[in-house]
Amino acid sequence: MKNKALCLSAAMILLMASCKVNDKAQASASKAYEGKEMTDEYDGKINELVSKMTLEEKVGMLHGYSMFTNKGVERLGIPEVHMADGPLGIREELERMSWAPLHLETDYATYFPAGGGLSATWNPAMANLFGTSIGEEARAREKDVLLAPAFNIIRTPLGGRTFEYMTEDPFLNKSLVVPYVVGVQDQNVAACIKHYAANNQETNRGSVDVNMDERTLREVYLPAFEAAVKDAKAYSVMGAYNKFRGDYLCENKYMLQDILRDEWGFKGIVISDWDAVHSTKKALEAGTDLEMGTNAPSFDEFWLANPLIKAVKEGKVAEAEIDKHVKRTLKMLYTLKAMGDATDRVKGSINTEAHFKNAYAIASESVVLLKNSANMLPLQTEGVKSIAVIGANATAKHAQGGFGAGVKTKREVTPLDALKAKLPQSITINYAKGYETKFKPKANIKYGDVTVERAETINELDPKMVAEAVAAAKKSDVAILFVGANRDYETEASDRVDLKLPFGQEALISAVKAANPKTIVVFVAGSPYDLNQVEKENQTILWSWYNGSEGGNALADVILGKVNPSGKLPWTMPKRIEDSPAHATNSFPGGATEEYKEGILVGYRWFDTKNIAPLYPFGYGLSYTTFELANAKTDKESYTKDETITVTLDLKNTGKADGKEVVQLYVSKAESKVQRSAKELKGFAKTAVKVGNSEKVSIEVPVKELAYYDIATKSWVVEPGTYTFKLGTSSRDIKAEVSVTVE
Ligand code: BGC
Numbered sequence: 096m097k098n099k100a101l102c103l104s105a106a107m108i109l110l111m112a113s114c115k116v117n118d119k120a121q122a123s124a125s126k127a128y129e130g131k132e133m134t135d136e137y138d139g140k141i142n143e144l145v146s147k148m149t150l151e152e153k154v155g156m157l158h159g160y161s162m163f164t165n166k167g168v169e170r171l172g173i174p175e176v177h178m179a180d181g182p183l184g185i186r187e188e189l190e191r192m193s194w195a196p197l198h199l200e201t202d203y204a205t206y207f208p209a210g211g212g213l214s215a216t217w218n219p220a221m222a223n224l225f226g227t228s229i230g231e232e233a234r235a236r237e238k239d240v241l242l243a244p245a246f247n248i249i250r251t252p253l254g255g256r257t258f259e260y261m262t263e264d265p266f267l268n269k270s271l272v273v274p275y276v277v278g279v280q281d282q283n284v285a286a287c288i289k290h291y292a293a294n295n296q297e298t299n300r301g302s303v304d305v306n307m308d309e310r311t312l313r314e315v316y317l318p319a320f321e322a323a324v325k326d327a328k329a330y331s332v333m334g335a336y337n338k339f340r341g342d343y344l345c346e347n348k349y350m351l352q353d354i355l356r357d358e359w360g361f362k363g364i365v366i367s368d369w370d371a372v373h374s375t376k377k378a379l380e381a382g383t384d385l386e387m388g389t390n391a392p393s394f395d396e397f398w399l400a401n402p403l404i405k406a407v408k409e410g411k412v413a414e415a416e417i418d419k420h421v422k423r424t425l426k427m428l429y430t431l432k433a434m435g436d437a438t439d440r441v442k443g444s445i446n447t448e449a450h451f452k453n454a455y456a457i458a459s460e461s462v463v464l465l466k467n468s469a470n471m472l473p474l475q476t477e478g479v480k481s482i483a484v485i486g487a488n489a490t491a492k493h494a495q496g497g498f499g500a501g502v503k504t505k506r507e508v509t510p511l512d513a514l515k516a517k518l519p520q521s522i523t524i525n526y527a528k529g530y531e532t533k534f535k536p537k538a539n540i541k542y543g544d545v546t547v548e549r550a551e552t553i554n555e556l557d558p559k560m561v562a563e564a565v566a567a568a569k570k571s572d573v574a575i576l577f578v579g580a581n582r583d584y585e586t587e588a589s590d591r592v593d594l595k596l597p598f599g600q601e602a603l604i605s606a607v608k609a610a611n612p613k614t615i616v617v618f619v620a621g622s623p624y625d626l627n628q629v630e631k632e633n634q635t636i637l638w639s640w641y642n643g644s645e646g647g648n649a650l651a652d653v654i655l656g657k658v659n660p661s662g663k664l665p666w667t668m669p670k671r672i673e674d675s676p677a678h679a680t681n682s683f684p685g686g687a688t689e690e691y692k693e694g695i696l697v698g699y700r701w702f703d704t705k706n707i708a709p710l711y712p713f714g715y716g717l718s719y720t721t722f723e724l725a726n727a728k729t730d731k732e733s734y735t736k737d738e739t740i741t742v743t744l745d746l747k748n749t750g751k752a753d754g755k756e757v758v759q760l761y762v763s764k765a766e767s768k769v770q771r772s773a774k775e776l777k778g779f780a781k782t783a784v785k786v787g788n789s790e791k792v793s794i795e796v797p798v799k800e801l802a803y804y805d806i807a808t809k810s811w812v813v814e815p816g817t818y819t820f821k822l823g824t825s826s827r828d829i830k831a832e833v834s835v836t837v838e
Contacts, residue, residue, distance in 0.1 A: 120378075124516055128223065130328030133362045137429040137720040144171055144425065145418050153414075154404050155419045157379075158386040158397040165385055165424075174433055176385070176424065178287070178366070183209050183494070183641070185232045185445065186504035192390045193619035194364075196503075203230050205450040205644050206504040208457050210245060210642030211621045214261040214271055214665035215716070216460040217757045218781050218797035221327050222271040226278020226286070228453045233284045234443025239433050240285045240331055240366070242274050242499065247294045247335075249666050250697060251677045253591040255297035258582075258621020258641055259500050262665035262712065263698030265315050266776045266800075269322035276327035282673040283441045284432045287366055289325045289333035292316055292350060296682035297590045301371075304338040307691035313699050313804035313811075321359055330363040330427050334383055336371045345372045351382030364423050369499075375402045376412050378432040384420040421778035451506060451644050458642040458649035460755070460781075463662040464717040465626075469634035471615055473656025473719055474573065481523040485512055485564045485607055486578045486592050487532050487598070488619040496582025506644040510577050510617070513651035525567040529560055529607075530598045531785045532581055556599040561606055568610040575654070576607055579620035582641060590684060594625040594672050601628055608632050617650065623668045626710055638662070661755035661781065663825070669712040676701035680682040699826040714759050714776075717826035720750030720786065724758065727831035728823050735838050736813045742798045742820055742833065748784040755783045760794050761821040761829070762801060767814060769803055774826060777801070796820070798837055813837060 097590070107541070145153070148168060155166030156173070164175035180186040185204040206230065207213075226244075233241045245256065249263040262268050279286040293305040293316050307316070323329045332355065334345035342352060355361045370388035372378045375398045378386070386399040395401050406412040425434070432440035464472065468558055491510040495501040515524060536655055565637045568574040578600045585591070586779035595601075602837055605628070608614045615635040618624070621640070629636065637660070639650045652658040669675045673809045676693035677683035679701070696704055700715035727744040746756060760778035764771050778794040815837050823829035 098464055100184060100540065128219065128277045128327065130277045130280055130281055130326060131428040132328050133330060133426050136167055137426070141425045142431070143770060144173070145421055147171060148421070149289045150404060150414065150417070152409060153417050153690070154400060155229060156421050156424055157384065157403065157417070157627035158394060158399040159388055160394050162189050162194065162390065171808065172434070173425070174428065176240060176428065177238045177241055178240040178387070179233060179236065180242045180499035181240045181501075182245045183207055183500050183643070184229065184504065185236050185238070185241075186499065187499060187503035194389070202236065202503060203505045204236075204502050205446055205448045205454055206502040206507055207454050208461060208643040208646065209420070209500070209621055209641040210259050210261045211257070211463040211665060212642045213457060214267060215463055215640065215662040216457060216781075217267065217663050217779055218460055219270050219274045221457045221460055223249070223274035223278045225451050225457055226275035227281060228278075228450045230279035230282030230284045231441070231443040232445040232450065233279070234282050234441045237442075239428070239431050240287050241279055242287045242289065242333065243279075244272055244286065245289050246272050247290060247292070248316055248697060250295040250691070251590070251683050252594060252623035252666065252669060252675055253683070254295060254622070255299075255586050255589045255591065257623075257666075258585045259587070263667065264665070264776050266317040267665060268319035270779070272319045272323050273327045276329050278324050280328070280330060282443060285330035285363065285427055285431060286323075286327075287331040287333050288329045290335035290368055291320055291332045291344060291355070292335060293339050294335035294337055296684055296689070297588050299687070300336045300588070302338070302687065303685060304341060305691065306340060306688060306690040307710060308694060309806045310804045311691060314695050316353070317669050324355065324361045332361065332363065332364050332365050334367045336368050343371065343373050345383045346374050346377040346381045348381040354728050356382065362423070362426070364427055372398045375406050376397060379403065379412060379416060379420065384423050446505060454478050454643040455645035455649055458646050459652060459658045461640055461662040462650060462653045462658075462660045462717070463638040463643060464653075464719075465636040465638050465715075466633065466658040467635055467717055467719075468812065471613065471635040472654065474615070474635065474654050476522060476655070478521055479522055479572045481525055481571040482514070482518065483525045483527065483564075483567040483574040483607075483611065484577065485529045485567060485574060486576045486603075487530055488579050489526065490528075491532075491581055493582050493619070494644070496586060498587040500587060504644055506806055508647035509643055510619070510647045510650050513647035514654075517651050517655060526569050527560070527564040527567040529576075529603050530556055530563040530582070530600055531560070532598050554595070554599045556596070556603055557809065561603060561820045565601060565606050565610040568607045568614065571611065572609050572613065573678035574611040574614040576604055576614060576616045577619060578604060578616065579618040580622070580624070585621050591622070594669070596624050604629055604633060615654070617654070623666060625671075627670060630710060636794055638664075656752075659752050659754040660716065661718060661757070663716040663757050664711055664715050665713070667702055667709045667713045669702075669790075670708065670710045674702070674707050674709070691743065695770065696772055700775065703773040703826060711825075712825045712827035714757070714825070718750075718752075718754045718756065720748055720754040722753040722754070722756045722784065722824065723747040723749050724822060724830040727833050729833050729835050731821075731835075733836040733838060734798050736798050738798050739819065740798060740835055742778070742794045742822070743798065744792050744822060744831065745789045746782055746784055746792045747789040748786050751786060753783070753785045755781055756824060757781045758824055759825065760796065761823070761826060763819045763821060764794075764814065764816065765819070766816060774821060776826070801837065
């Protein structure tokens with residue numbers, strides 16, 4: 096409930112700002128994103144059903160019986176639980192017993208922006224629109240559980256799933272995850288929030304034992320999970336691959352029972368990540384309800400299959416324990432209207448113009464303008480006769496790739512497609528690819544193994560391709576480079592080795608810039624890279640993401656000025672990897688164990704507390720207009736711990752274009768009993784302001800948000816004293832400060 100006030104105020108501002116969301120999303124935005132509890136209505140029926148089931152039938156419900164279902168009980172009318180990946184859109188249908196695609200004509204889906212793109216919108220209404228749309232697609236494909244959202248904290252920029260996860264900040268994370276989950280579950284589909292928990296690296300992900308202090312766990316790694324359970328009422332949770340304090344997540348009583356169920360009141364089911372279970376009795380009794388994985392050697396051999404039947408027969412596991420898990424799954428099925436008498440289960444829709452439009456709306460709020468010092472953007476096409484479009488990402492498609500995060504889609508508009516359609520016919524486009532992107536097959540990859548086919552030549556350019564790119568740039572009035580990465584280079588199951596731009600792109604960018612000073616550099620990527628040289632040599636830098644079916648259109652509209660960029664970085668872009676907390680403390684990638692030595696100082700909290708300048712700070716992103724913040728004040732001077740602080744200010748558009756700005760509220764506490772980060776995000780609001788106008792921005796901070804987790808009393812404590820709120824447009828661009836006292 097903690098972030099509800101904020102979401103509400105952000106949502107209301109958005110409504111007033113008439114941003115591009117469909118009516119449905121606007122309506123749900125105003126609900127302040129409260130999820131619905133699972134229904135108790137059928138508890139009597141559930142008891143009756145379970146009393147009729149054989150041990151074998153019950154156990155069949157607790158493990159995978161195809162790649163993405165468990166086993167139903169036909170004679171009792173219990174359907175299979177149908178699950179589908181994933182965070183970027185509904186994955187294509189696979190063979191029941193293998194990862195091989197079925198190559199159907201009927202399983203095309205909308206490709207939605209990856210986590211980085213969604214979080215760069217800094218817009219809870221966009222997260223709700225995302226959840227609603229992807230939930231509708233899941234229903235159209237008759238799924239019960241969507242294996243998304245994925246939102247582990249981005250602890251290191253090198254993490255393979257950085258593109259898929261959302262942010263380095265726990266507050267931004269939960270502000271987006273809650274509306275996303277509510278949107279999905281409003282469609283009678285369970286969100287499976289993943290990966291619970293401390294799943295922050297791919298290196299040794301199947302075995303690494305993560306250790307961190309309790310305060311760090313509670314303040315950084317759990318808040319979005321906690322809010323997804325308590326506020327959004329998520330119906331399922333995915334147990335991660337890794338261990339936490341010695342126990343695998345899927346057999347971790349502390350995480351699954353003590354925190355998830357006893358403290359947070361979780362009523363749904365825990366589904367294991369694929370092949371993440373390692374025991375029978377321990378996993379079941381700790382709280383795993385459904386073991387999923389691959390069909391090797393056979394589904395009957397799963398830990399929660401025949402070995403479980405045997406354990407019951409030998410008296411090692413009580414049948415009542417099994418009943419408990421079966422009942423949870425049945426409760427979820429009734430809640431989703433997959434069972435019972437309800438005839439109004441959402442039917443859904445997929446691959447529709449409405450969903451492409453929603454994907455566009457999200458993408459168009461996510462593009463981040465990193466630099467525009469020569470005012471080359473928006474690009475003025477008057478008098479322009481030719482444009483060089485250079486780089487593999489001008490034409491690359493990013494919907495597929497990255498294991499569970501791939502989507503088979505009919506529509507993926509590339510930047511080149513979009514520019515061709517949107518530029519005046521009189522302008523000639525001179526295209527050159529500039530560099531190749533080839534990879535080794537992904538067998539047994541581990542940390543450091545993601546390299547191109549010819550490992551030694553990863554950064555070597557083909558001189559002929561460079562010459563073509565330079566020639567295209569020279570003969571054109573303007574050059575636009577589309578560079579960055581792709582879904583093979585940034586992927587599940589492997590972390591990156593360093594921040595270097597792959598494929599020799601740095602040299603290519605320099606060569607193009609030397610050939611044509613009017614060069615615009617556009618990155619399409621999902622994780623931080625070393626942009627030092629690019630930043631030194633260029634005046635115009637734009638950042639886009641693996642941005643969904645309409646990513647190219649959104650990007651082209653930003654370039655051409657139809658859309659004023661309003662995206663903000665959801666993580667810190669460091670100057671050097673050594674500056675990043677997990678690397679500065681030499682605690683990544685670890686070995687068998689991984690100690691999170693940086694503690695609570697994750698992301699910008701580290702950079703700001705240690706006074707290390709990043710290349711681009713958390714929350715950063717420019718606009719084609721300028722804004723001024725004035726008259727920042729709070730509604731009172733002093734508060735008690737159950738009150739909510741309202742901070743208001745005037746946001747004035749002082750430039751020449753209508754635009755949206757994200758006002759960010761960071762809190763600092765000077766004197767404290769415990770270690771404090773220099774700044775912590777505790778509120779934000781995205782507001783549209785017309786040229787010359789001023790809008791009142793209101794950000795609500797429940798005093799409870801100011802609490803720290805006290806390890807001695809195992810509770811959240813709001814320390815009395817003075818708190819300073821720093822209001823700005825990035826974590827490093829603070830424009831106003833106000834202080835309050837908490838009694
Ligand atoms: C991933 C999950 C995914 C599952 C099923 C695992 O490798 O970690 O995120 O949902 O596969 O595809």
